[in-house]
Amino acid sequence: MPQLRLALAQVNPVVGDLDGNAALVLQWAHRAHEAGATLIAFPEMVLTGYPVEDLVFRETFAAASKAALRDLAAALAAEGLGDVPTIVGYLDADGPVQPGAGSESDGGPRNAAALLAGGEMVATYYKHHLPNYGVFDEDRYFVPGSSLSVVRVGGVDVATVICEDLWQSGGPLAVAHEAGVGLVIVINGSPYELNKDDARLELAQRRAAEAGATLAYVNMVGGQDELVFDGDSLVVTADGTLLARAPQFAEHLLVLDLDLPAASSGLTGPAGELTVSRVTLSESAAPVPEPARLGEIADRVVDEAEVWSALVTGLGDYVRKNGFSSVVLGLSGGIDSAVCAALAVDALGAQNVYGVSMPSGYSSEHSKSDAADLAERTGLHYRTVAIAPMVDAFLSNLKLTGLAEENLQARVRGVILMGLSNEEGHLVLTTGNKSEYAVGYSTLYGDSVGGFAPIKDVRKTLVWQLARWRNADAAARGETPPIPEASITKPPSAELRPGQVDSDSLPDYEMLDAILTLYVDADRGRADVLAAGYEADTVDRVLRLVDHAEYKRRQSAPGTKISLKAFGRDRRLPITNRWRETH
């Protein structure tokens, strides 16, 4: 039985950084080579980063992607890595890239994988199934491929497919089965969602059985605007055995030796929806060096740890990849700002996190002391700017009462944070949670100001859960829990008027989150929410709040998606919209 030493390079590319991403591929190809790999695979569109969105329509960019691929093939060979076939995702186009212009025959844009060896592109594969739901718009960008390349590597027939090809039944994996391949490599840019890793393993097992072959899944890691990629690269056999699995949210080289069936003459030409083409690179496998690599299976972590890592990665990469090194945020003493600060400290280090307490006449003593306590626990930079002089200046010159006066306080705080950002060069973090975004419980241009919203997709009850987990995890490691206990246990309040608490205007968060999960995440209607046992008045109030807040969400900062349906490109609703579940 031929043996291949497969290396899956779970790396973190940057969208648009062709030079940097090519260097990243070279660097990890060297590591794989040093580990004795005889076949290496990188993620989907690793050379361009993913998703590149409308950069697809820039002819210069598409041309640069192809040039970068050719240069990369040459560089791999020049650096002594030409003998190791290396699979790399990139953007391909031979013809017009403008929207609607592309078709397969005229070489329109394609989400592509190349197998590089000996300084050449030995084979290419174009993604067949294009996702066009949720956060994905691939029908907008790509022409689907209709051919499966089977490459004989070390005497094994290897097919490469891309991401969504795995999620759809039929198509390339069924054809891989007909073509009798011994190994299917799936390269991915598959964004994290809570619980997706469980689905992913089951799916890989099912598809490996369909393909009748060992299946290797390599995914990128890192943050890209609203998305965060978790890696979780893995290898399963056709009978469903998990051979190896990489950790989530860390760059990693997953290396293992695979005994694979020797290739026999197989199908060429049309098969199902595709055509099979074949290339022979090598008929016999180079021996893999000692010691054998059996692969490792990284432990799964609890959900809170997984989400925390997702948020740390999403926040840290947004800051770094956009050229910032520090962040500033308002510290109210509440749970949301405390969790955001703790995330920022984990992502960037305390020395790069600037907290500002901005008390008003309505701020309680514990707000100020809890904020100071957080600063002391985490070591972040801390200062206090009282807002009264600025608020008073507005009130002396304008008649603002009630809600207008409440919002004024939040907006003065926003102006202060933006001023510090402009003066000192920090990125502003906005600390709203998903429950607040849902019901519009925020002041536009007030507490909503910021370049990034670390917990935008985290519902309030999960914010508390994460805080408790993070503190317990610190304690278990003998470290100081970062989040003041009082911030976790006290009743949430915006403190914009005397004695205000969130429960004055919102149902308690357990109930609110349950209703929102049905209405927002699952797109259920009023009747289904009522059927779940909630009071009509409460349900109607929450649904109206959600519908009415669309204009605020439209102007909100991006934040890391961790749920099945995050606010942003995942959920596209008109602002002008008279549909109401309640009449």
Added chain:
Amino acid sequence: MPQLRLALAQVNPVVGDLDGNAALVLQWAHRAHEAGATLIAFPEMVLTGYPVEDLVFRETFAAASKAALRDLAAALAAEGLGDVPTIVGYLDADGPVQPGAGSESDGGPRNAAALLAGGEMVATYYKHHLPNYGVFDEDRYFVPGSSLSVVRVGGVDVATVICEDLWQSGGPLAVAHEAGVGLVIVINGSPYELNKDDARLELAQRRAAEAGATLAYVNMVGGQDELVFDGDSLVVTADGTLLARAPQFAEHLLVLDLDLPAASSGLTGPAGELTVSRVTLSESAAPVPEPARLGEIADRVVDEAEVWSALVTGLGDYVRKNGFSSVVLGLSGGIDSAVCAALAVDALGAQNVYGVSMPSGYSSEHSKSDAADLAERTGLHYRTVAIAPMVDAFLSNLKLTGLAEENLQARVRGVILMGLSNEEGHLVLTTGNKSEYAVGYSTLYGDSVGGFAPIKDVRKTLVWQLARWRNADAAARGETPPIPEASITKPPSAELRPGQVDSDSLPDYEMLDAILTLYVDADRGRADVLAAGYEADTVDRVLRLVDHAEYKRRQSAPGTKISLKAFGRDRRLPITNRWRETH
């Protein structure tokens, strides 16, 4: 030759307002009946409004659309209109509406047209070509139809198709030809773009020739978030003769008598990509009442008038459809705020427009006098709030210098406008133009605050052109030109520091707009911009500014699209993006 009196109802529905839209259809069906119509057509998805975006995935909404259609059919009959076949666009779904769940066989969501008569749905057609480019995401929402319904109405074979079906060659129109239909009705939700009306007429003529039939095109009017629909309904014969054409940006009933070929037995069953099905409603035409209706051909207007109407409609409908009746905006004395104010006055009446002059120590005398002059010319509400006390309060409590201090002034103005909005209930208008959005020449949460951006898609040079046209048009009608001449002729300045003018940091606007048209609107790369004759330093500076401002645009208010590529859903670029045309 049978004769039909066709009525095309160019109406203005509201997204989500099923009851209101059904009432609108009934009202205009009555008018058509009074005009003696024997066939009536309404626009694409008139019953739901268009585009409904992710409302498609709400099962309750899809069910309500179908129920509203049944009720409408019954109401038409009950009100004595059952004899006049009426074509109505709606959202159809028999099965699951969740993303990815739909397929034709399981009744997934469809963009549908029903022919209603005698209280029944006589025939349905499902949109075959789904646009998934530019502002459109229809592959996300709809299952394509694969059947063409031919309905015999008054002895004429009539086929109905929907919008994109007209823009693609082949498909339903080719099949209509094979089926030998005498009249093709195209129902549309086709957003306005400058010069699209010219393309539309030529296209209708070409497709009428392909179908070998008279072609009637009915489009909606009105604003929906970023989109504005211009109507421009028209009828052309197979030989390209324009028989009738409605005005743009106004609700209108276009009525005309058509002599059409008598139906003969034609194709049924598979034809090209579709299947033809046939229904006979009436074998002979009811006589049309005297006098004959020859149709009218509305005059085309100059481009400036067309764009002005688009902007007035987009702004007015955004305000009204979102439940506001008044707007507030800052008046700087400059051209952008003057044009926005004039648009608002045209859209809502001067009594509903509140202008605020917010001078600083850097504001010139002419800024204040030009703003006051504008107020006097238009009759809008006018007040002055000096910003110095608030700016000083911040500067006394925070160290802010340079750009941070400049931005502070803009943000204090933003807080004032938002305060007035909260206190008095006006929607805030933000007055940035497309050139500014492109290069990020604005202060985030400062002059960018607002619920709607009337000239977001109008480049600066076109802003001036519109102002000159609007003034000249007023003068020609013996009215007071609304825009102070000084606002048009003086050099543009943000007035955030002494003596500042835009040309300190930007190329002159003629050149800037020319570069932006290539880089943004046409997605050309650096080499193409250089080839157009611009200096490398200037080009590189502009391209860098555009790339860097993506984060600001992401948080910007919606504004009316008038160009081929507007900022918003038309142009989807990552914020985290290291691709630079210049290295």
